[in-house]
Amino acid sequence: MLMTPEAERYPTFIHRLIHDTEHPAFRAWTWVVNALIYLSCVAIALESVEAVKADYNWELATFEWFSVVFFTLDYAFNIYTANNRLKYVTSFWGMVDLLSILPSFLMLFNFSSVRATKILRLLRVIRILRVLKLARSAMNDVNAARDGKTNQIAANLRIYFIALFSVLMISSTLMFYVEGGLYTPDAIADGQMHMDAASTARGEPAGSTKFLPSDPLTGATIPDEKRFFTSIPETMWWCIVTLTTTGYGDLYPVTIGGRIIAAVTMLLGLVLFGMLMNIVGKTLMVMLFGEPVGHESEEPLKTPEEKIGAAFDLLADAGVITHKSAYMLKDVPVDELSERLQGDRVPA
Numbered sequence: 001m002l003m004t005p006e007a008e009r010y011p012t013f014i015h016r017l018i019h020d021t022e023h024p025a026f027r028a029w030t031w032v033v034n035a036l037i038y039l040s041c042v043a044i045a046l047e048s049v050e051a052v053k054a055d056y057n058w059e060l061a062t063f064e065w066f067s068v069v070f071f072t073l074d075y076a077f078n079i080y081t082a083n084n085r086l087k088y089v090t091s092f093w094g095m096v097d098l099l100s101i102l103p104s105f106l107m108l109f110n111f112s113s114v115r116a117t118k119i120l121r122l123l124r125v126i127r128i129l130r131v132l133k134l135a136r137s138a139m140n141d142v143n144a145a146r147d148g149k150t151n152q153i154a155a156n157l158r159i160y161f162i163a164l165f166s167v168l169m170i171s172s173t174l175m176f177y178v179e180g181g182l183y184t185p186d187a188i189a190d191g192q193m194h195m196d197a198a199s200t201a202r203g204e205p206a207g208s209t210k211f212l213p214s215d216p217l218t219g220a221t222i223p224d225e226k227r228f229f230t231s232i233p234e235t236m237w238w239c240i241v242t243l244t245t246t247g248y249g250d251l252y253p254v255t256i257g258g259r260i261i262a263a264v265t266m267l268l269g270l271v272l273f274g275m276l277m278n279i280v281g282k283t284l285m286v287m288l289f290g291e292p293v294g295h296e297s298e299e300p301l302k303t304p305e306e307k308i309g310a311a312f313d314l315l316a317d318a319g320v321i322t323h324k325s326a327y328m329l330k331d332v333p334v335d336e337l338s339e340r341l342q343g344d345r346v347p348a
Helices: 005-009 013-019 023-049 048-080 085-089 094-099 102-106 116-146 153-178 185-201 232-243 257-289 304-317 325-327 335-339
Strands: none
Touching: 013 023, 013 048, 023 048, 023 116, 023 153, 023 232, 048 085, 048 094, 085 094, 094 102, 094 116, 102 116, 102 335, 116 153, 153 232, 153 257, 232 257, 304 325, 304 335
């Protein structure tokens, strides 16, 4: 029994769940995974607030592992359905999927033989890279808008929001780790303990010298009044002000590492502003002047392949065949297509 091209492409339900963009299960699974990405990023940010962590540590940890279970299943399903599994594992998307779950599993190990606090903090920061999984949804929106399956303005707005949220979370988390990590309560307590040990070794009483965090590169101390990045939510305010080029000046980095992150954030803010202006401009053209969005300057079809492709698009738009089938049939050679449809070609 011959299998249809669609059945060959999606032989199991898991293949449809992960790759068939027109299947309801794909849309439901994608929605659940994306929702967990957003919520887990918010949970990671709240975890950096000492008061919240003290009161809701169990709830945050439970939700983290609930999310990791879904991300692990998504990673396993992608490996199972990949044509070349090794290629997928070593690809960009494979590495992003792995980084979204690996830090949480590594945090289960005991790092007693090394600087456990710093390693655990680094692993917590790496977890935020799971936000990059949203870029896959952005690519699906691009393809859907290109194929006319969704409104291009709505797709552009979703892509812009994904880019804004990703930059906001990654930049805020990096700033909190690179600069704010120098004066967290744990870092202050650890520094004071080493300073007291040094004082005791010199015959001085413990606590005689107060520990002051300093820039690892320049050695400049960071006074109390310049310790701005005490949590990720606090840092997110600085990031929003920076991305929008507002620049209140109430929060600012004082270390070399923090200033490098700030410079990159400023440049990304300009890129995001340009994206937003492009979307707003297209929207106004549609609302005020009725201009079409996309495909404004389509060239006339010339080759037989282009004419056949246009015909399949019309059949898909009319509901005769699916858009996925139309896309696959475009790649079939003319001779094979004529034979498959049991039709006779018109002689040249």
